[in-house]
Amino acid sequence: MSDNTLHDEIAIEQLHVDRVYARLAMLRADAARAEADGYQLARVGTYGSLVERDAMVFHAARRRQAFDSEHEGLVFGRLDMHPRHVDPEEAAADPEAAGWDERPRYIGRLGVRTEGAEPLLIDWRAPAAAAFYRATAAQPLGVIRRRMISSFGEKITGLEDDLLDPAAAPEGMRVVGDGALLAALSRAKGTGMRDIVATIQHEQDLAIRSPASGVTMVEGGPGTGKTAVALHRAAYLLYSDRSRFAGGGVLIVGPSPVFVEYIETVLPSLGEDTATLKSLGQLVPGFSATREETAAVRAVKGSTRMRRVLRKAAEDAPPGSPDGLRIRYRGEWLSLTWQQGEEIRRRIGRGNRRNEIRAKAFGAVLDHLWEQMKAKQPRLEQARFDEELTEHEGFREFLKAWWPLVRPVQVLGWLGDPQRLRRYAEGTLSNEDQRTLVRALAPLREQGPSIDDVPLLDELQELLGDKPKPRVRRREAYTVGGVREVATTYERSRAASIAAARENDYRDYAHVVVDEAQDVTPMQWRMIGRRGHAASWTVVGDPAQSAWIGSAGEVARARDEALGGRKRYHHQLTTNYRNSTEIFEVAAEVIRRVSPDLPLPRAVRTTGVPPVHRVVDRAVLDDAVRDAVAALLGEVEGTVGVITPDARFRDRVTARLSEWDTERLRVVTALAAKGMEYDAVVLVEPALIDANTDAGRRTLYVALSRATQRLTTLSTRPWR
16 A cells, blocks of 8 residues: 555545534534524523423533544545345334445444435434444445544544455455454553444454443453443443433442542443442442452452441440440439340341331430339339430430440451450351451551442441431522422533432442452342342452452352342453464463463453563662663553552552653552553563462463553573
8 A cells, every 4th residue: 555545545635524514513613603593582581491401401511512522534434335235124223224335334432314314424323323333344234445544633643444345345445454353452552441333343243233232241351441341331221221320320330439530531432421420339329448458358358248347236236335234213213224225226226227117216315214213113104204304414414324326337347356246256257257358448547448348338228228318308490489490500410410420329220330340259249239229230340350369259148149039141251452472472372371261351452572580689679770761661652550569569669660750650459450451561470470379370361461552571590
């Protein structure tokens, strides 16, 4: 292919792209005028005009916002179809599809038509765009040439073609580039996950367009696009049934805040900004945990055995609970012994949420004391007794100490007391598990909860309940004479953001996406399941990357309980688009030590650049990391990730690399690296990650498969 050929083809495509942007500008201007006209309706002065104005302003502002948000890279693909090819699904969705085989189909972020309703651009989620992702050389689906269009702003910067049906290509059809997919994957990834709408392939697209109901299970090794599938599926569902999924909400759960930050730009780039993205440490309101636990601690905290331990703790007397009550009332002594108080606690509290039955427990104490008082003063009415005693300061202080409102984090802290934990865990946790748990809870007060503490806090919230809240009549926002209105675009936007935020602990999502599902513990599955009890699900992961050392059966049971009896659709991704063959060969060598017969994805790129493995003295390790980072920052245009064995190493390396204040450099632990990818990786002390355990080798497998172009390992002793 000559430079002139590419230049000529870019010029041809630029003409169409210019036409699309010109039409987009007209549509945006129309939307702005409609928005302005809507405000003029208020001058009529009737309630009906205010409602009509609201509707016009809202829809016009929403259209204008969509046009603005999709401006960058609006057109990214083109299909040249075989003459007279019409897909039945397309024809059913759009009667005009019968004529689409006579002209190229341009694929983009939203649909744009001419004034005469001619399709200038087809939304990537529409049935007519499906062939852009599904077509292969084996099954071209009527596609002769598939073209990926790269652009900056409104200007095309590159083209890459796949000729899928050479025999049907008309004379003079030109093909440029080395193939759309591999070219896209060879480019720098940037600091966040790139919008890869244009690189989704057939097996990925089948998963994306899986039935909306039930559970879509997607498995695949490193680099197979699991996360891309999950995010594009969320966008596809929001597009195909907006009232259901935007109304009920879509929750996307990732393994870490680093991962959530990495993917948070993808859905907005696809035109969707209503989904809720949370890491496992952020699902409980008021907490954003980032502290990681060891595999041994996770095996204890993540086990459903903790449910029994937590229930006993939630029903127990708090530390410092009074031994009993002795109070003087109307010249008579009334008493409640410690044993009597505990009998009331067991009778009232067992199986109930203690914070929600506090008043009932207080009433039981009053009844107990009344039985003593009525024998001493038969003429006294119980109503008067209750009223006067509840105003007694000593009695009120006793009740507050005997049955206080407790927060989940307080009860979790009780488990750090070995004697209390022994009572709660008897017959449930071994002595070694109890010692592990006590040590792991020691940092709770000073450092806050760890990621694996958060599901325990969620479980305790279920057991404790909330303080009963008095009903408060809410004043309707934006009302004029009793008629509700939203007066400005800002107010509309504010109202929409409030609705999108939902309540503080929303639990009625319409769809839940779980990424890196292989590392979700049983207790985490319970936490996620509470938020998706009425939802359909997308669950993506790779069993080979799991670092869970607890019972696999326990995880499966907890997952099945969360997913319920919904029908499941299974999809397997088999092609590794991320790693070069040279890099993935090293990762595969590690995972085969754990599972020699494990089917691994096939890497499809060869760069000719092998990984670099260096063994250095411990005294110069930090300098070696610095030198390796400096070299890789010069070799690749995109991101460089430094992966360390644990948080201690991460902090040390971060301090050593502080001279580079660049968005291109990231330092993460091996656990936090899950789901991430970088153009180049410096992997520090792989032997410490391996630790001669299956779980360690699985984590090392993950760390070794994060790089797209360059991999350097630095260790103080041989590890391969």
